[in-house]
Amino acid sequence: MVEKELMIEWDKKYLIHPLTHPRHFELHHPPxxxxxxxxxxxxxxxxxxxxxxxxxxxxxxxGHSHPKIIEAVHNQMKKLPYFTSFHGMSTPPSIELAAKLVSMFDPSYNLTRAWFTCDGSETNETNFKIVRLYWALQGKSEKYKIISRRFGYHGMGMATTAATAIFPFHWNIDPLPEGFFNVAAPYCYQCEFDKTYPGCDFECLTELEETIEDEGADTIAAIIAEPIIGSGGVIPPPKEYFPRLREICDKHGILLILDEVITGFGRTGKMFGHEHWGGIRPDILSFAKGISSAHIPLGASVIRGDIYDTIGELQDERMPLMHGFTYMNHPVACAAGLANIKVIEEEGLxxxxxxxxxxxxxxxxxxxxxxxxxxxxxxxxxxxxxxxxxxxxxxxxxxxxxxxxxxxxxxxxxxxxxxxxxxxxxxxxxxxxxxxxxxxxxxxxxxxxxxxxxxxxxxx
Ligand SMILES: Cc1ncc(COP(=O)(O)O)c(C=O)c1O
Missing domain, CATH: 3.90.1150.10 (Aspartate Aminotransferase, domain 1)
Known part of the structure; x- marks a missing residue:
């Protein structure tokens, strides 16, 4: 390894750090x-x-360097570090992780299909395409808009940046993809409407309903929401918020994507963040981070079986699902995910x-x-x-x-x-x-x- 001083010099000279001011970093912060x-x-x-x-x-x-994840990764590396899952190809860890994941949800939700990405951004990019495809195949191609909430964070791809409603992320990269807009978050400490919970009658949700009416429900594919907003300032909603949001989605025929990238796999004291909110039923779930404890990059999207089936029935016979990343369903990452979930369960985390x-x-x-x-x-x-x-x-x-x-x-x-x-x-x-x-x-x-x-x- 290069010596310490040289490492610091190379870091300053060559490495780009995300969410770090280039000049400020160089001038004031030793790496x-x-x-x-x-x-x-x-x-x-x-x-x-x-x-x-x-x-x-x-x-x-x-925790860092968990021996069981390291062992699982090592074993899978020795056997098969990579194979594609395009064109119906597969590997045992990805099959097992999909089966494990879908077994973790209330069966009445019918969340029976999973695939794996490298991170939360790829997962949400995937989910946005899936919901558009789902509606378009049913002859509703105008039902493509995605609603997110202010302070919501959903990733840094182009579409996911558009859905991320923390506005410094939007500066100077216009034009963002069309069809993304946002409504108020249940940020009670600094309520946009100057109301106080519980006497507020959820004006944030009234704004959502008004927006749906203005835009037209037949133009809105999905709402994406974190069960507890994370990067936007850790904002747990009042307990009635999500059941009411679910009702609004049902009333208007809009899919609900719950983004559990931070809240998934135990962080909030439940296995999944949405379990806090009276059993609200997600249509699609997004995961990353805690799914592999970041020992290897891994994200996951879990979708309702009937959404998948509808796509399968309506997709032109000669046309595959036109989406995929090289590293989707990566065997080593999935082996890490399986070992990680086992540790979370066995150690009562x-x-x-x-x-x-x-x-x-x-x-x-x-x-x-x-x-x-x-x-x-x-x-x-x-x-x-x-x-x-x-x-x-x-x-x-x-x-x-x-x-x-x-x-x-x-x-x-x-x-x-x-x-x-x-x-x-x-x-x-x-x-x-x-x-x-x-x-x-x-x-x-x-x-x-x-x-x-x-x-x-x-x-x-
Ligand atoms: C809720 C949520 N969704 C999506 C993402 C994007 O995930 P990634 O940074 O792994 O692409 C994040 C990242 O912090 C997140 O917190």
């Missing part, structure tokens, strides 16, 4: 190079051991996330003592604190985004990795295996970092 990971701990190039309070990117569910998630949230609640901590929210091990300059007015600390970024940097100095987002939040989402003493250390780092941030940015 933080991680060389090892074990459980909830990571080690950087300087040999410093740190707590990973964010499971990489809310994805390493079972869903229950553990529920219990330790409560403990984490209680710890975070104590941070409300600081003037800048406007809100604390989350479910399971999916949590956030929202920082404000003024608790009454809920205005952001200036310059925007500087407060969460500074808190993240200060925590890093104290040996804890957490993540900021453009929504003035600092999010904490550790691996599901985290224990309480490690949670205490994360809270302690935040407890020390927030007043330091206030001193610098709010001149306290």
């Amino acid at each position: 933080r190079i991680i060389v090892e990971g074990k459980g909830t701990m990571i080690k950087d190039i300087n040999g410093r051991e740190m707590i990973d309070g964010f499971a990489g990117l809310w994805c390493v569910a079972v 869903v229950q553990r996330a529920a219990e330790n998630g409560k403990y984490l949230l209680e710890g975070l609640e104590t941070l409300r003592k600081y003037d800048s901590v406007g809100d604390v929210r989350g479910i399971g091990l999916l949590t956030t604190i929202e920082l404000v300059a003024d608790k009454e007015k809920k205005t952001p600390i200036q310059p925007e985004n500087s407060a969460p970024e500074l808190v993240v940097d200060l925590c890093w100095e104290k040996g804890v990795y957490v993540r900021s987002s453009t929504m003035e939040t600092v999010s904490i989402a550790p691996a599901l295996i985290i224990d309480r003493p490690t949670i205490d250390k994360i809270i302690d780092a935040l407890d020390k970092s927030i007043p330091e941030m206030e001193k610098r940015l709010l001149k306290k």
Whole structure:
């Protein structure tokens, strides 16, 4: 391996970092190079051991370097590292993972078909094409629009960027694909309509219904929604929200794509995030991240059997399903996914996330003592604190985004990795295996970092 100084120089010189300002990074931030990971701990190039309070990117569910996943990957690598699944070809791990996945849902939902991608963006790109195909084959090609919610994040392909309604992602890359638009999220802390739950009568859903009426239900293919918004600021909805959203979809004949890329596989203290919301029935599910604990890139799309059957019946006999990526149903990735799900089940990690998630949230609640901590929210091990300059007015600390970024940097100095987002939040989402003493250390780092941030940015 190249020596440390050269590694840092090459990183600055050659490597492009996503979601990182090119100039700002070069000038102010030495690259933080991680060389090892074990459980909830990571080690950087300087040999410093740190707590990973964010499971990489809310994805390493079972912790870093899980031996059972490594073994499964190693074994599959030795046997068959790759074969295509185009043209009816197949491999055992992808078949087994599809069968396993569909067995995990309420049978009455009829979610009986699965295929696998490399990530959440490919999964949602795939899902958008499937819903358009489904309607078009039924003679409804004008039913192509996709509705998402503001603060929803669905990926970084062109269509998925259009569906992602966090607007800095849209800047300077126009034109985005046509047919994507968004409605309000159930973001009760800063309600767009200045209402307060539960007296609000869900104006966010009224806006959705009005939008459906304005556009025409016969032009809308699907609504895509995260059961708990993640990257857009960790926003759990009120419990009535999703059942009502499902009713609206049913009333207007619109498909519901639930994007469980973050919330799937135990993160929220249930195996799937939608289980929190009174058994709402998804038509299509999107997965990635926790499905393989990111040991190998893997995403999945699970669809209702009758949607698949309709496509099969109506598709021209001589025309295959005209969609596919080279790495779809990748045997090594699927072997990792199978091993990962087995670990989550055998080690009782869903229950553990529920219990330790409560403990984490209680710890975070104590941070409300600081003037800048406007809100604390989350479910399971999916949590956030929202920082404000003024608790009454809920205005952001200036310059925007500087407060969460500074808190993240200060925590890093104290040996804890957490993540900021453009929504003035600092999010904490550790691996599901985290224990309480490690949670205490994360809270302690935040407890020390927030007043330091206030001193610098709010001149306290
Ligand atoms: C809810 C959700 N959907 C989709 C994606 C896109 O996934 P990926 O980054 O794996 O393409 C993400 C990524 O964070 C996500 O949080």
